[in-house]
Every structure is written in structure tokens, then in C-alpha cells.
Amino acid sequence: MNSSxxxxxxxxxxxxxxxxxxxxxxxxxxxxxVVFDAISAWDGAFFKxxxxxxxxxxxxxxxxxxxxxxxEEMRTIMAECVRRSGMDHAVVFILCTRGRFAGGVAFGHPxxxxxxxxxxxxxYYWIVPxxxxxxxxxxxxxxxxxxxxxxINQRVKNFNxxxxxxAQFEASDAGADAPVLLSTDGFxxxxxxxxxxxxxxxKVLTPGENLLEGITRQCVFELCAEAGLQAEAVNMTExxxxxxxxxxxxxxxxxxxxxxxxxxxxxxxxxxxxxxGKLGDMYWKKRSEGWDAxxxxxxxxxxxxxxxxD
Amino acid sequence: MNSSxxxxxxxxxxxxxxxxxxxxxxxxxxxxxVVFDAISAWDGAFFKxxxxxxxxxxxxxxxxxxxxxxxEEMRTIMAECVRRSGMDHAVVFILCTRGRFAGGVAFGHPxxxxxxxxxxxxxYYWIVPxxxxxxxxxxxxxxxxxxxxxxINQRVKNFNxxxxxxAQFEASDAGADAPVLLSTDGFxxxxxxxxxxxxxxxKVLTPGENLLEGITRQCVFELCAEAGLQAEAVNMTExxxxxxxxxxxxxxxxxxxxxxxxxxxxxxxxxxxxxxGKLGDMYWKKRSEGWDAxxxxxxxxxxxxxxxxD
Numbered sequence: 001m002n003s004s005x006x007x008x009x010x011x012x013x014x015x016x017x018x019x020x021x022x023x024x025x026x027x028x029x030x031x032x033x034v035v036f037d038a039i040s041a042w043d044g045a046f047f048k049x050x051x052x053x054x055x056x057x058x059x060x061x062x063x064x065x066x067x068x069x070x071x072e073e074m075r076t077i078m079a080e081c082v083r084r085s086g087m088d089h090a091v092v093f094i095l096c097t098r099g100r101f102a103g104g105v106a107f108g109h110p111x112x113x114x115x116x117x118x119x120x121x122x123x124y125y126w127i128v129p130x131x132x133x134x135x136x137x138x139x140x141x142x143x144x145x146x147x148x149x150x151x152i153n154q155r156v157k158n159f160n161x162x163x164x165x166x167a168q169f170e171a172s173d174a175g176a177d178a179p180v181l182l183s184t185d186g187f188x189x190x191x192x193x194x195x196x197x198x199x200x201x202x203k204v205l206t207p208g209e210n211l212l213e214g215i216t217r218q219c220v221f222e223l224c225a226e227a228g229l230q231a232e233a234v235n236m237t238e239x240x241x242x243x244x245x246x247x248x249x250x251x252x253x254x255x256x257x258x259x260x261x262x263x264x265x266x267x268x269x270x271x272x273x274x275x276x277g278k279l280g281d282m283y284w285k286k287r288s289e290g291w292d293a294x295x296x297x298x299x300x301x302x303x304x305x306x307x308x309x310d
Numbered sequence: 311m312n313s314s315x316x317x318x319x320x321x322x323x324x325x326x327x328x329x330x331x332x333x334x335x336x337x338x339x340x341x342x343x344v345v346f347d348a349i350s351a352w353d354g355a356f357f358k359x360x361x362x363x364x365x366x367x368x369x370x371x372x373x374x375x376x377x378x379x380x381x382e383e384m385r386t387i388m389a390e391c392v393r394r395s396g397m398d399h400a401v402v403f404i405l406c407t408r409g410r411f412a413g414g415v416a417f418g419h420p421x422x423x424x425x426x427x428x429x430x431x432x433x434y435y436w437i438v439p440x441x442x443x444x445x446x447x448x449x450x451x452x453x454x455x456x457x458x459x460x461x462i463n464q465r466v467k468n469f470n471x472x473x474x475x476x477a478q479f480e481a482s483d484a485g486a487d488a489p490v491l492l493s494t495d496g497f498x499x500x501x502x503x504x505x506x507x508x509x510x511x512x513k514v515l516t517p518g519e520n521l522l523e524g525i526t527r528q529c530v531f532e533l534c535a536e537a538g539l540q541a542e543a544v545n546m547t548e549x550x551x552x553x554x555x556x557x558x559x560x561x562x563x564x565x566x567x568x569x570x571x572x573x574x575x576x577x578x579x580x581x582x583x584x585x586x587g588k589l590g591d592m593y594w595k596k597r598s599e600g601w602d603a604x605x606x607x608x609x610x611x612x613x614x615x616x617x618x619x620d
Contacts, residue, residue: 005413005415006416010334017335017416018333018335020333020335021331021334022319022331022332022333023330023331024327024330024332024405024428024430025327025328026477027329028339029332029339029469029476030469031469031471032342032469032470032471032472033475033476037441063472063475064479083501085503096414104315104328105315105334106315106316106422106432106435107432107435108497109478109482110475110478110479111479111482120334122416122417123340123416125417139373145458145460145461146461146462147457147461147470147473148455148458148461148494149454150494151454151456151457151458151461151473151494152470152472153472156472157587159339159341159342160340160457160470160471161343162341162342162343162373162461162462162463162466162468162470163457163461163462164341165337165341165373165420166373167341168419168420169374169420172421184461184494201318205547277439279563291564297453
């Protein structure tokens with residue numbers, strides 16, 4: 001099996017991720033009626049697996065789908081996707097789809113669909129070009145706004161991303177790495193796959209409304225507590241973001257990443273901030289020390305774990 | 311080929327629609343990065359095909375995708391999906407997907423993807439239960455709001471429908487047939503697959519903002535002009551809808567359909583309105599007379615059209 005791009009568990013079988021498919025009539029496609037989560041697997045262990053699984057279950061409940069596997073079974077499948085891919089650094093996606101209607105008909109009430117579960121591993125990725133990790137990302141405050149929670153609850157990790165994709169074009173048209181979207185109320189929300197932070201008057205601040213509460217965002221709160229830094233979720237405007245002395249983003253795809261340019265203007269003196277650097281160093285140091293790590297081998301079926309360990 | 315559920319054209323081949331699939335890594339799925347349109351095919355002819363194709367092209371341009379077929383080729387494929395399904399009354403869906411990245415990798419910039427085209431026919435459907443067509447639909451004004459155009463431009467026919475699906479659950483929980491969503495500004499927008507109309511002081515009124523400008527909505531404007539009725543797009547509140555003497559919805563899936571119950575309260579005297587009935591009768595009479603009809607046979611490849619006509 002060609003595992004170089006990753007391994008999927010789809011329709012009850014393991015396969016190369018680039019061969020995995022879903023029916024075009026599944027509302028997971030035709031109505032983006034699906035929730036997901038993304039978990040990093042690093043040197044044989046998942047990071048903050050319990051937090052990701054709890055968020056995934058909350059997402060499922062919100063759209064009223066139920067994965068056809070127990071939590072324990074899903075963890076085993078996820079570990080198996082990583083093991084079979086042979087990757088040391090991977091991200092595993094898990095999806096609960098609305099699923100097809102009985103008899104394969106095109107339409108029906110969502111409550112009557114047979115919910116599905118898909119998992120797949122892909123190589124670990126960086127949410128901005130990797131060369132920016134050291135020098136700082138260039139972000140773009142987009143004109144496109146983030147869909148508000150009263151329409152699409154952004155605490156639920158979902159695929160309704162037309163706003164994010166449009167903003168991504170705005171950013172790349174302007175030569176920036178990634179966009180940040182404001183809410184319809186004019187407050188900073190998030191970018192595609194990351195949360196946003198500023199440092200102001202010694203406080204580490206991040207928006208609190210109309211966004212996904214990222215697991216890495218939660219990590220930053222933990223790191224700040226450990227470092228004796230005051231961290232808080234607050235409403236922030238575009239001006240707050242532009243005027244901040246330090247800006248960074250947090251993501252499963254890269255941890256803590258400095259932002260050094262916002263809409264073509266340098267942040268502070270244009271170099272990654274000192275506090276950002278400290279938090280980023282702490283993040284990777286703690287990761288390497290086994291921070292909230294769950295060994296893949298402990299999740300595999302016993303006979304597989306034993307064989308994998310041989 | 312089992313054509314009972316419809317025929318799809320997918321990845322360059324015709325197949326039973328319930329066997330057609332898309333890759334799970336296609337951003338059309340993982341980011342709902344896809345636009346579509348839906349055209350009725352009735353007794354051997356498409357209805358208002360030019361209008362649908364023009365709207366589809368506008369949708370494509372908005373999200374910056376380009377179907378890998380000419381307009382003429384797409385029309386031939388669409389006709390072929392109907393012919394091969396053997397259905398007298400069908401709806402054909404056409405989709406332009408963002409498509410996969412070169413090499414089948416999981417991530418990339420949307421501008422680098424290879425856009426795809428999918429078409430499929432399914433049996434003609436009614437947007438509300440068919441038994442309501444005569445007696446009037448029961449609708450429910452949902453708490454969930456429609457995502458605003460500044461986030462997701464609803465003039466672009468798209469699959470980002472988490473708001474619509476959540477509202478659909480609200481409606482069915484309340485025992486209604488379908489939801490109507492308000493905008494974040496508190497104005498009536500649309501329901502899943504239909505536009506909304508009221509008749510007030512002899513005028514036929516429909517919302518004009520934050521909604522898909524339905525082709526059947528445009529038909530109603532045409533019918534009103536023909537019947538000497540004044541029709542207009544205006545902002546309308548929930549109270550305007552609840553207090554109207556007549557309410558109806560318009561959709562490719564059923565034409566003009568009376569609404570007789572809104573949030574458990576009867577509309578007017580609880581029976582379908584007279585003007586609604588008149589517009590509905592006009593709609594189907596004109597359809598039967600070949601209103602803006604494009605014969606499928608004129609779109610098929612010449613040799614196929616000849617064989618189909620044998």
C-alpha cells in the first residue's frame with residue numbers, strides 16, 4: 001500500500017489517503033454537513049488527545065451526528081492510520097459525516113442519514129510557509145468577514161470555509177502568507193487554522209468570540225500561566241492588532257509562530273517578539289518532554305502494538 | 311447501468327449517481343470550496359437553461375474556479391445525464407469543484423488546484439412534502455440566522471449550508487416542513503432551496519438581500535408582470551411575514567407553493583391564497599406550453615440525439 005501521502009480509514013477500510021473517497025450524494029459534501037478535528041502525532045505519540053476527542057464529541061453533538069465507533073475504537077483507528085503511514089510527524093484528521101440516506105437516494109431529512117466516520121493521517125504541516133517560522137509570518141486583515149456564530153457556530157470545527165478561502169485569496173493577492181478575519185461586529189476572530197494573539201502592556205491577549213477555541217490556543221494559556229504572564233481573552237479591533245508591539249498565531253500546524261508583518265507594515269521593530277520566542281521555545285521544549293502525550297502503541301490493538309514494537 | 315436513482319458524469323465518465331464519488335482530500339469537500347446549480351428537466355426539455363448557466367458562471371467566477379469544459383460541452387453532458395437516466399421529470403445538478411492538488415497532496419493554495427466538473431440527474435423533487443403542494447406548506451422562522459453576504463455571498467449557490475441544516479432541525483423539531491432564516495440584521499432571507507413571498511396591500515413582495523436570487527423567483531416576477539400584479543423586492547421583518555394575508559415560496563423543486571402555517575399559526579384564513587393559486591397555475595401552464603424550454607435532443611451529440619429519437 002502506497003502510504004507516502006498518508007493512510008485513511010474510510011468506509012471501514014484502511015487505504016492510501018489519496019484513494020479515499022466519499023459519495024457525491026453524502027450531505028457531508030452537498031451541505032458541508034460534517035464536523036472534524038485535527039490532532040498532531042509526533043515521535044510516536046498524540047498530543048493532547050483527550051482535549052481533541054472531547055472537542056470532537058462536542059462538535060458532533062452540536063450538528064447532531066454520532067460517530068459509528070466508540071471513543072476507544074476511534075483512538076485505535078487514528079493510531080493505526082499513523083502506524084501504517086510510517087510517519088514520525090503526522091497530523092490525523094477525524095471526521096463525522098452526516099452520511100448517506102437508506103437506499104442511496106439523493107435527498108432526505110438529516111436525522112434519517114447513517115452517520116459515517118473517516119480518519120486519515122497526512123504529513124505534519126506548517127500553517128504558514130516553513131521559512132516564515134523563524135522570521136515571522138506576514139498576515140493580511142481581510143475584507144471578507146468570518147460567518148457569525150448565530151449562523152455557523154465557529155466553536156464547532158467545520159468545513160463551511162468559503163469565508164476563509166475568499167480571505168486566503170485576498171491575502172495571497174496582497175503577497176501575504178495568511179489572512180485574519182474580522183467578525184461582522186468588527187472584532188478580530190481567527191485565520192484559517194490558527195488563533196491570533198497580541199502582547200500589550202505586558203499582557204498576552206487573544207480574541208474570545210466567533211472563533212474556534214484552538215487546542216494550541218489553550219496551550220498558550222497554559223504556557224503563560226507557567227511563565228507568570230497574564231493571559232486573557234478579550235475583544236480586539238483591527239487597530240489593536242496593527243498597533244501591538246508583538247503579534248503571534250497559534251496552531252496545531254506549527255505551535256507558536258511570530259507575526260512580523262500585518263498588511264504590509266512591520267509589527268513593532270519587524271523582528272519576532274521576545275515573549276513570542278519564549279512561548280514558542282517553551283511549547284516545543286514541553287512537547288519534547290512528553291507534554292500531554294499519549295503513546296500510539298498504547299492505542300493500537302494489543303497484537304498490532306506488539307508487532308509494531310518488534 | 312442502474313439508472314433508477316440518476317446518472318452522474320464524474321471524473322470524465324458516466325455512472326449511476328449513487329456510485330459517483332469525490333476524493334476526501336478535495337477542498338470541495340474539506341473546505342466546501344465548490345459552487346453548483348440545479349436545473350429542472352421536464353418532458354424532454356430544460357427550463358430556463360440560459361439563466362441557470364449564466365448564474366453558474368457567475369458563481370464560478372466569484373470563488374475563482376473554471377469548469378474544465380466549455381458551456382456547450384456542459385450542456386451536452388447535462389442532457390446526456392437526463393437521457394441516460396430515462397427520467398421524464400428530473401433535476402440536473404452541476405458542480406464546479408476546487409479539485410485536487412498536483413500529486414494528490416493534502417494541502418495547497420486554492421489557486422493551484424485542478425478544478426473539476428460534476429453533473430448528475432436525480433428524480434424531480436418537491437422542496438416540501440408533496441401532499442403540502444395542494445394544502446400549503448408549514449414553515450418555521452428559525453433562531454439560526456443565514457450567514458451574511460460579507461462572509462458567505464449567498465448570491466453564489468454554494469454548499470456552505472450548516473446554517474440551513476441547523477434551521478431544518480429547528481423546523482422539524484417543531485413539526486414544520488421547512489425553515490425560513492432571518493439575516494443577522496433581522497430581515498427575512500430564504501429557506502433551504504426556496505425564496506419567500508408575501509402579498510400585502512395587493513403587492514407581491516419578496517426579500518432582496520442576503521439570499522440566492524432564485525430562477526423561480528425571477529419567474530414569479532415575470533408572472534406578476536404578465537398578470538398585472540405589482541411585484542417588488544423589499545426588506546421584510548418576521549412580523550411582516552407573520553402578518554401577511556398570503557405567503558408562498560418559490561423553488562425549482564415545486565414552482566409556486568402556498569404557505570398556510572407559520573410557527574404554528576395559520577396564514578390568513580389558513581387556506582392557500584387566491585393570488586398564490588393563480589401564480590402557481592400560470593407557472594405550470596406556461597411550463598407545459600414550453601416556457602423558456604431547451605429541448606434535450608438539441609443538446610445531445612448529433613449521433614446520440616438521432617439514436618435517442620429512433
